[in-house]
Amino acid sequence: MKEGHQFNQYSPKVIDHFTNPRNVGEIEDADGVGEVGNPVCGDLMKLYIKVKNGKIEDAKFKTFGCCAAIATSSMLTELIKGKTLSELKEITNKVVTEALDGLPRVKLHCSVLAEDALKAALKDYYKKQNKENQDETN
Numbered sequence: 001m002k003e004g005h006q007f008n009q010y011s012p013k014v015i016d017h018f019t020n021p022r023n024v025g026e027i028e029d030a031d032g033v034g035e036v037g038n039p040v041c042g043d044l045m046k047l048y049i050k051v052k053n054g055k056i057e058d059a060k061f062k063t064f065g066c067c068a069a070i071a072t073s074s075m076l077t078e079l080i081k082g083k084t085l086s087e088l089k090e091i092t093n094k095v096v097t098e099a100l101d102g103l104p105r106v107k108l109h110c111s112v113l114a115e116d117a118l119k120a121a122l123k124d125y126y127k128k129q130n131k132e133n134q135d136e137t138n
């Protein structure tokens with residue numbers, strides 16, 4: 001049978017997060033923003049994080065992509081909220097995918113977008129922090 005993208009290939013959790021995504025939007029005064037593209041398909045994800053006392057206070061996303069990309073983005077924001085910055089190292093695409101009860105094999109590449117967006121947002125956060133620290137010492 002030809003592999004397609006039928007709805008029934010997706011777990012109920014994937015369908016739930018795709019049809020009712022959590023934390024969609026932007027954070028205007030975000031502490032870190034990660035924007036990444038999936039080279040396989042060209043889909044895009046933008047992740048905004050707000051950090052307070054070393055923890056993710058808020059996270060929002062905008063994803064222009066397939067249902068697996070939207071579901072993983074949504075689950076990612078749910079997983080990272082309230083986590084400390086060091087705990088975020090454990091949030092890989094595998095963790096996000098498992099939290100969604102898996103993805104069809106052909107859609108696994110989509111979950112990489114979420115992991116990459118998190119890495120990019122953290123990189124941006126640390127860059128901004130360094131800049132602020134430098135500005136303060138100057």
Ligand code: FES
Nearest residue numbers: 041043066069110
């Ligand atoms: Fe592009 Fe899923 S097909 S992220």
